[in-house]
Amino acid sequence: FYHPWSEWNACFKRSDDEITTRNRTCSEKGECSHLGESVQYKKCMCTNCDDDGDDDDDDDDHHHDDDHEDDNDDDRKTVTFYLSYVGLPLLAMLFVMVTLVSCCYCICKKKKSSNTVKPLATTYVNSAFETPLDSKPRATRNFVMDTCHK
Numbered sequence: 001f002y003h004p005w006s007e008w009n010a011c012f013k014r015s016d017d018e019i020t021t022r023n024r025t026c027s028e029k030g031e032c033s034h035l036g037e038s039v040q041y042k043k044c045m046c047t048n049c050d051d052d053g054d055d056d057d058d059d060d061d062h063h064h065d066d067d068h069e070d071d072n073d074d075d076r077k078t079v080t081f082y083l084s085y086v087g088l089p090l091l092a093m094l095f096v097m098v099t100l101v102s103c104c105y106c107i108c109k110k111k112k113s114s115n116t117v118k119p120l121a122t123t124y125v126n127s128a129f130e131t132p133l134d135s136k137p138r139a140t141r142n143f144v145m146d147t148c149h150k
Helices: 073-115
Strands: 012-014 018-023 039-045
Touching: none
Parallel strands: none
Antiparallel strands: 012 018, 018 039
16 A cells, blocks of 8 residues: 655746656555556646756745645545455455354354253153063153353
């Protein structure tokens, strides 16, 4: 991504135009080309400019045009880039994770409430009262390993 814009430089003459520039640097070389230019040019009214491009007025009171519509255009591109390529996927992942956690919570809560219901009468059968002809063992209760109880 780009670092913030620098301050506008002093006005100078280039050919017949009087311009000022500002620049910004990319945090990773070659990775910011889709986010706009790294240098901005703007017309200004230069006082005491020489033909060689030097400005004799060294104070910071430079006269710039007041058209700031294009000044933040590249900044908007940067914000749009991060919102669309970073923010939206993170938001989608967060939504999926919250949905999954909510579903797991509801399923575990339902299983836990159905497992804690105690029968009114016991199903335990004493083996002393079983007949020897009964070849099937009587199950006292079905227990299912439930991950929600861990």
